[in-house]
Amino acid sequence: MAELLIEIGFEEMPAPWLEGLAKQLQTRFVDAAAREFLEPKEVRFAWTPRRLVLAAELDARQSDREEPVWGPALKVAKDVSGAWTAAAQGFAKKNGVAVDALVQKPKDESKPGELNLLFVKKVAGRATSELMPGLLAAVLRGLAFPKRMSWDAWLEDGKGAFPFGRPIRWLVVLFDKKVVPFTIYALEAGAKGALVVESGAATRGHRFLPKGKGGDRPAVTSFASLRDTLGKCFVILEPGERTTRIADGVKAASKGAAFDDHGLLLEWRDLVEYPTVLVGQVPEEFRGLPSEVLETVLVHHQKYISLRGASGQIDRFAAVVNGDGAAGEEIVWGMERVVVARLRDASFFLAEDRKRPLGERVADLGGVTFHQGLGTYADKSARMVALVEAMGRRGLLAGESLAAAKEAARLAKADLVTLMVREFPELQGVMGGIYLAGSGATSDVATAVRHHYHPIAVEPEAEPAADFAGKDAAARVFAAVALADKLDTLAGYFGLGESPTGSRDPYGLRRAGQGASVITSGRSITPASEH
Amino acid sequence: MTLQELVFQLERFWSERGCLIHQPWDAEVGAGTMHPETFFRVLGPKSWRVGYVQPSRRPGDGRYGENPNRLYKHEQFQVILKPPPDDIQDLYLASLTAIGIDPSVHDVRFEEDNWESPTLGAWGIGWQVLLDGQEITQFTYFQQAGGIDLAPISGEITYGLERIAMYLQEKDDVYDLEWARGVLYRDVRHEEEFQLSRYSFELADVELHRRIFENALAEGTRLLSIEGGRAYLPAYDWTLKSSHAFNVLDARGAISVSERAGMILRIRKLACAVAKAYVDAVAPVSAEAAEAPRG
Numbered sequence: 001m002a003e004l005l006i007e008i009g010f011e012e013m014p015a016p017w018l019e020g021l022a023k024q025l026q027t028r029f030v031d032a033a034a035r036e037f038l039e040p041k042e043v044r045f046a047w048t049p050r051r052l053v054l055a056a057e058l059d060a061r062q063s064d065r066e067e068p069v070w071g072p073a074l075k076v077a078k079d080v081s082g083a084w085t086a087a088a089q090g091f092a093k094k095n096g097v098a099v100d101a102l103v104q105k106p107k108d109e110s111k112p113g114e115l116n117l118l119f120v121k122k123v124a125g126r127a128t129s130e131l132m133p134g135l136l137a138a139v140l141r142g143l144a145f146p147k148r149m150s151w152d153a154w155l156e157d158g159k160g161a162f163p164f165g166r167p168i169r170w171l172v173v174l175f176d177k178k179v180v181p182f183t184i185y186a187l188e189a190g191a192k193g194a195l196v197v198e199s200g201a202a203t204r205g206h207r208f209l210p211k212g213k214g215g216d217r218p219a220v221t222s223f224a225s226l227r228d229t230l231g232k233c234f235v236i237l238e239p240g241e242r243t244t245r246i247a248d249g250v251k252a253a254s255k256g257a258a259f260d261d262h263g264l265l266l267e268w269r270d271l272v273e274y275p276t277v278l279v280g281q282v283p284e285e286f287r288g289l290p291s292e293v294l295e296t297v298l299v300h301h302q303k304y305i306s307l308r309g310a311s312g313q314i315d316r317f318a319a320v321v322n323g324d325g326a327a328g329e330e331i332v333w334g335m336e337r338v339v340v341a342r343l344r345d346a347s348f349f350l351a352e353d354r355k356r357p358l359g360e361r362v363a364d365l366g367g368v369t370f371h372q373g374l375g376t377y378a379d380k381s382a383r384m385v386a387l388v389e390a391m392g393r394r395g396l397l398a399g400e401s402l403a404a405a406k407e408a409a410r411l412a413k414a415d416l417v418t419l420m421v422r423e424f425p426e427l428q429g430v431m432g433g434i435y436l437a438g439s440g441a442t443s444d445v446a447t448a449v450r451h452h453y454h455p456i457a458v459e460p461e462a463e464p465a466a467d468f469a470g471k472d473a474a475a476r477v478f479a480a481v482a483l484a485d486k487l488d489t490l491a492g493y494f495g496l497g498e499s500p501t502g503s504r505d506p507y508g509l510r511r512a513g514q515g516a517s518v519i520t521s522g523r524s525i526t527p528a529s530e531h
Numbered sequence: 532m533t534l535q536e537l538v539f540q541l542e543r544f545w546s547e548r549g550c551l552i553h554q555p556w557d558a559e560v561g562a563g564t565m566h567p568e569t570f571f572r573v574l575g576p577k578s579w580r581v582g583y584v585q586p587s588r589r590p591g592d593g594r595y596g597e598n599p600n601r602l603y604k605h606e607q608f609q610v611i612l613k614p615p616p617d618d619i620q621d622l623y624l625a626s627l628t629a630i631g632i633d634p635s636v637h638d639v640r641f642e643e644d645n646w647e648s649p650t651l652g653a654w655g656i657g658w659q660v661l662l663d664g665q666e667i668t669q670f671t672y673f674q675q676a677g678g679i680d681l682a683p684i685s686g687e688i689t690y691g692l693e694r695i696a697m698y699l700q701e702k703d704d705v706y707d708l709e710w711a712r713g714v715l716y717r718d719v720r721h722e723e724e725f726q727l728s729r730y731s732f733e734l735a736d737v738e739l740h741r742r743i744f745e746n747a748l749a750e751g752t753r754l755l756s757i758e759g760g761r762a763y764l765p766a767y768d769w770t771l772k773s774s775h776a777f778n779v780l781d782a783r784g785a786i787s788v789s790e791r792a793g794m795i796l797r798i799r800k801l802a803c804a805v806a807k808a809y810v811d812a813v814a815p816v817s818a819e820a821a822e823a824p825r826g
Contacts, residue, residue, distance in 0.1 A: 011620055014643035149647070149656040149672055152614055152683045166656075169617065185681070189576060196617065207624070208635040215621070271642065302664055319664065327636035334637070334663025337703065342602050371786030383818075423581060 001041065004128075005223050006136065008052045009170035010202055013035055015049060015270035017146060017165065022047040025054050028142040029135075034132045038428035044223060046237045048273045050204070055223035060176065062125030067094060070107055071117030076272065081120070088117060095119040114414045132180040136173060140164075153184040154192045155480045161187050172215075173199040176219045182272040206273055209323055234274040239451075245393065246320060249277025253318040254307050262299045268320040271303075276325035280317050280336045281306070286343040289350065290434050295341040296424050297342045302335070312391060313460045333511025349356035358435045362410060364417040371507075374492040384409040387484035397476045401444070404473075405480035408448035429453045448478040454487055455515045481517045486512040533709045534606075534696045534716065537630055541608045541690065543602050544629045545582035548622060550610060553583035558776040559767060562587050563609030563689055564648060566734045567767060570802075573613060573676050573685040574810050582610045584667065584692070588775065590782035595727030596721045599704035604728045606689040606722070615672065617685030623688055624658075625669065631699055638663050646671045646687075650798040652678035652806070667695050677806020678799075704726055731782040740776045740783070744794070747773035755808050763808040770801045 004051045006029075013021070022045045025087035033056075040056035047053065055470050071077065077088035084099045092099040097119065107116040137157035145165040155162040160185065171181040179201050186193035201219040203226055208214040216233050221225040227237045236242045237447045246268055250261075268275060282294065291306075294314045297303045302319070319335055321328075365377035374380070388409045392402040415432035433450025437443065489512045493499075542552050546725055556566040563569065563585035572579040585607050595623030612619060620641070624634055632639075641658035646669060648654070657671035664692065673685040673798070694706050702708050706717035724798075751769035755760040780786050 012641040012643075147656065150674055150680075150684055151672065151681070169616075190682070198615045214635055219747075304664075321638035322640055323638060330636060331663045334665060334698065337698075338664045341703065345598070345600070366650070367784065369790075372787050372790060437549050506703070 003174075004040070004054075004056050004132075005060050005172060005174045005220070005224055005226065006173035007170075007203055008168060009172070010052075010168045011166045012049045014268050015166045016145075018047045018049065018052075019144070020051055021143060021165070022054075024143055025139065026050050027111055029054055029056070030141045032135045032138045032142070033058070034137055035138075037065065037125070038128060038131070045225070047239060047270070048235060048242075049270060050235060050273060051237075053226065058128050058175070061127050065123050067121045067123055070104065071119060072119065073107075074104060074115040079491050091119070094248050095121070103319055110256070112373075117169075123130060129178070129180050130177045133174065133176060133182050136180075136182050137525040150187075152187045152325050154187040154193065154198060156183070156185065159225055161190075164169065168197055170202070170204055171197055171199040171373070172201060172203055172220065172226070174201060174221065191328045201362050203230060204231065206235050206323070207367045209274065209449045211326070212378070222462035232335050236274055239269055242275050246277060247373070249275070249320075250305065252317050253279045253305075257308060258263060259305055259307055261305050262295075264299065264303055267303065272320055272322035274323055275320045275530065276323060276328075278321055278325055278328050278332050278335070278341065279320050281309075281317060282306075282315050282343070283336075283340060284522055285306070286340070286347060287315050289343065289346060292427060292430050292434070293346050293350070293420070293424075294343070296345060296427055297339065300426065300501055301342060302339060303341075304335070332517040336339060345423065346420065349423055353418040353420055353431075355440070358414045358432060360419075361414040361417050365413055368416060370498070371492065373407050373496045377416060380488060381410055382494075383414050383488045384412065384481070384484040387487060388480050391480050391484070397480055401480075403478045404442060404444040405448065405477045407441075407479060408445045408452070408481045409484055411441075411445070412449050412452050412485065442475045444474045447474050448481040451478055452481045454482060455518045464507075483516055486519075490516065532696070532699050533629055533711050534692065535711050537692060537696050537699065538608065539604060540624065540630045542582065545580075545610055547698045548580070550580040550582040550612075550630075551758065553581050555583060555585050556771075558771045559588050560585065560771055561589055561774065561778060562648070563607040564653065564687065564791055565651065565771060565774070567764070568612050569685075569687065569762075569810050570610060570651065570676060570767065570806075572611060572795045572807055573673050573681055573687075574679060575813055576683065577613075577813075579613045579685075580681075584608050587727070588778070590725075590727075590731035590778045591729055593724065595728040595781065596706070596724035599706070599739070602693065602705065602720075603724050603731065606692040608692055610688040611688075612688075613685040615682035619686045621788065626688075627662075627716065630695065632662065632695075641670065644669065649795050650802060651676065652803045655684075662695075662698065665694060665698065667691055667698070677809075678803035678812060679806050703732075731779050735779050735783050737780065737783055738783045740780050740785075744773050744776040747776060748801055755801075755804050757795075760808065760812060763805050763812065766801070767805045768807070769806055770798065772784075774798050775803065783824050 008117045026043055026045045030040055030043060033516060038058055040058050043056040052178045071091040072087045077085055079085050082481040092102060098122050103118040103120060105118045106112045106114055108114065118221050134157070137155050141155065141157065141159065141162065148165060150163050151167040154160055155165065168184060171182060178432060179199060179287050182199040183195055184197040186196050202217040203220050205216040205218065206214060218229050218233065220229050220441060230237050236245065246265060250265065268442040291314055295306050298306045298317050304317040304319045306314045307316045307318060317339070321331055362378065362381060365381060368377045370377050370380045385406050388405045390399060411432065415428060417433065418431055420431045429450055429452055433446045436446040436449055493507050493509055546552050549720055553568045560566065566583065568581050568583060572581065586604050587607050588604045590603060594601045616622065627634060627639065636645035639659045642661055643709055644657065644659035646655045646657060653673065653676040655673040656671070657747055659666045660668035660670055667690065669689040671687045673687055675681060696708050697705060700708055706715065708716040710716050710719050714807065734755050747769045751766045751773065754766035754769065775799060
């Protein structure tokens with residue numbers, strides 16, 4: 001056996017695709033190899049944002065094998081006198097043997113009496129390196145991407161145009177340390193054009209490192225040599241090693257304190273080839289901002305992990321960079337500038353918004369169209385209040401809960417006309433809750449407003465639900481407001497004939513329906529205190 | 532490096548790499564992509580390389596000159612490479628070095644960010660280029676324009692000039708940028724930002740803009756049906772006017788959510804018809820050009 005090494009080098013592939021692509025590469029390779037009567041052993045794969053790598057042990061040749069070639073039925077192969085017919089002679093001739101050398105066997109084993117002529121063809125195994133181009137073409141073409149692009153490429157596999165996830169820029173294909181020829185051509189005017197990528201033994205190092213020698217293209221001979229060579233070129237090929245390096249960096253950055261990575265640690269792994277974790281400071285003046293606002297800027301906009309100091313406030317952030325961090329100070333200076341610019345905007349919006357109580361803004365909703373056929377958000381708010389009242393008449397809630405729910409329904413949409421929500425739409429609801437909590441509203445009202453878009457995901461476990469029957473008053477208030485919002489949306493759009501289809505649901509009606517059913521089924525008890 | 536020196540550097544860099552250096556389009560546009568040197572040139576088979584500055588108006592982004600980062604009108608430097616050369620990313624990175632950004636001491640990353648212009652019926656696959664966490668460039672492989680699949684595709688590089696200049700000059704406020712030695716961005720543009728923000732949020736006559744929108748679409752459509760053709764260029768100008776009128780109405784808060792989608796669709800329909808008229812008109816030339824070898 002000898003090692004096959006494949007490295008597909010491309011321009012930066014989206015991080016969330018990579019792990020799936022690497023696994024697909026493995027599966028498709030094993031399947032394609034099996035179709036060629038090859039049995040790869042020790043199949044390994046790895047990836048970075050710029051490459052997918054696969055290695056396997058393969059025999060140098062397919063093993064020799066026998067293939068059955070069925071001929072005519074015996075009753076057709078012999079005439080009444082028992083002599084071979086022209087059909088039998090023809091079959092034998094086509095396969096280059098004498099008729100008498102053919103085997104007679106039942107083609108259908110359940111009918112042992114009905115014999116057919118059979119030629120057992122001996123097929124000599126072909127060299128693995130000869131099979132490789134066809135196999136590789138099948139594997140490359142078989143990779144499924146969430147979104148493909150045309151990069152004007154052409155494969156000589158009879159199928160022509162060759163879209164991919166991102167343009168391929170180099171290919172290493174080695175079998176037993178020798179280059180297996182493989183070529184990708186340009187697609188020109190719908191036909192095969194000039195050569196674009198040709199397989200070789202040269203990989204590519206980090207774009208910029210080592211300093212002054214970035215973009216090095218050293219030759220490799222095996223998976224181990226590729227991994228070690230890349231290591232010297234500031235590319236960590238194994239995702240697991242990048243994870244470790246990131247984990248160590250974040251551990252040092254957080255000084256052991258707990259933090260929520262919001263899934264970023266995994267994403268970071270595949271955003272860079274040589275991860276280094278750096279730490280930036282959140283200036284004192286912004287640390288008093290609501291943590292949701294800080295996290296929106298740091299986590300969602302910048303993909304940084306927010307870290308809390310001894311006081312419990314978010315006072316710094318961890319970020320991953322693609323390099324050794326040698327010029328860390330300068331990079332951190334740049335990152336902090338971006339963060340500060342956004343936080344300064346946010347502080348300004350927050351201060352402006354707080355100049356006017358949220359309750360006063362309900363009137364402004366009359367200027368915001370919900371849908372042409374369904375009026376403004378002021379109309380929607382009024383309908384939500386009416387729906388909550390109806391829930392009261394049905395006995396779903398009463399007394400203080402009913403009053404709180406009506407108030408929350410009236411106020412729920414008011415944050416849509418705040419500067420914060422115009423700037424950060426993902427904070428709708430949350431800002432309303434924050435503004436209400438800060439201006440003396442009861443916590444039931446503030447909580448219900450904050451969460452009333454939930455549950456927003458189709459997955460039932462994703463977000464908080466509510467309960468009409470339990471003892472928790474906050475859960476009842478939330479349930480009423482969240483349900484009123486969704487029922488109004490559903491009734492309104494369906495009433496206009498805007499029903500969702502299998503592929504189109506522009507108003508999120510499936511989500512609303514799912515949310516309403518989760519709320520009424522009371523699958524969980526309270527709105528989460530954090531989301 | 533002053534803002535104007537930044538422009539000179541980029542013009543020189545791309546000129547030396549075979550780009551025609553064009554001038555800004557003299558109509559209100561929201562992005563460099565809307566310049567005919569991009570919209571038309573990416574269609575059809577003919578190779579093309581061009582670079583230009585395009586002032587881009589986004590009425591909804593106006594902040595009365597009070598926001599240090601947000602502008603009614605900002606400057607883009609746009610490059611089209613058709614077909615994109617194999618080393619297009621390296622070329623781009625070399626352009627950063629040319630303007631004084633050494634990628635080996637910064638964190639320069641290509642992060643997935645696909646681009647779409649619903650009004651132009653155009654979309655592409657690509658990245659935003661981040662410099663130490665700041666988006667400085669949109670890098671796109673155009674896949675479709677005017678609703679037409681592109682072959683060959685084009686590489687589009689759009690530099691955000693103010694952002695890059697702020698980085699280079701270490702300024703936190705766009706108005707503190709040096710446009711030329713001793714002349715600040717504030718001196719050149721602040722009053723314009725105030726007046727144009729005020730116009731698009733408070734003063735713009737809604738009924739007038741509705742009429743402009745309707746009339747521009749009607750005129751564009753009429754031009755496409757002129758006997759003998761050869762009027763797709765003015766038809767495109769009217770497409771741009773309808774798009775700008777739409778943006779003003781949108782900033783003015785005069786468009787409801789559902790109305791919005793319909794209006795975008797109407798602009799897109801005209802843009803797609805213009806693209807088709809262009810492709811049909813240049814088709815005989817195209818067949819010949821298509822036979823030429825790849826450059």
